[in-house]
Amino acid sequence: MDTLKSILSRIVAVIAAESLGVIGAGSLVGIEVWQAAVLAGALGAARVLEALARFYLADGQLSAEEINEAFAKVDKKAS
Numbered sequence: 059m060d061t062l063k064s065i066l067s068r069i070v071a072v073i074a075a076e077s078l079g080v081i082g083a084g085s086l087v088g089i090e091v092w093q094a095a096v097l098a099g100a101l102g103a104a105r106v107l108e109a110l111a112r113f114y115l116a117d118g119q120l121s122a123e124e125i126n127e128a129f130a131k132v133d134k135k136a137s
Contacts, residue, residue: 065110065125069103072132076102102132 077095084094109128114120 061120061125068129069106072102072106072129073099076132105132 077099080094080098081091084091089097106128109131110120110125113124113128
């Protein structure tokens with residue numbers, strides 16, 4: 059249960075980080091700020107969820123290393 063809580067909390071953080079990164083960019087291409095933020099957050103969360111699903115499909119388990127690797131895919135400072 060702690061692992062699930064950690065994953066969900068980190069996904070919320072991904073959504074926030076990705077959304078805040080595009081606050082001004084949406085207006086440059088004619089998209090409402092909230093729409094750009096929602097889209098960026100959803101895409102960031104989708105990348106993490108896809109990576110987690112692929113790791114889970116491999117062996118039916120998620121190790122802490124696999125979870126961290128999935129989140130590193132959207133953490134620009136980790137690379």
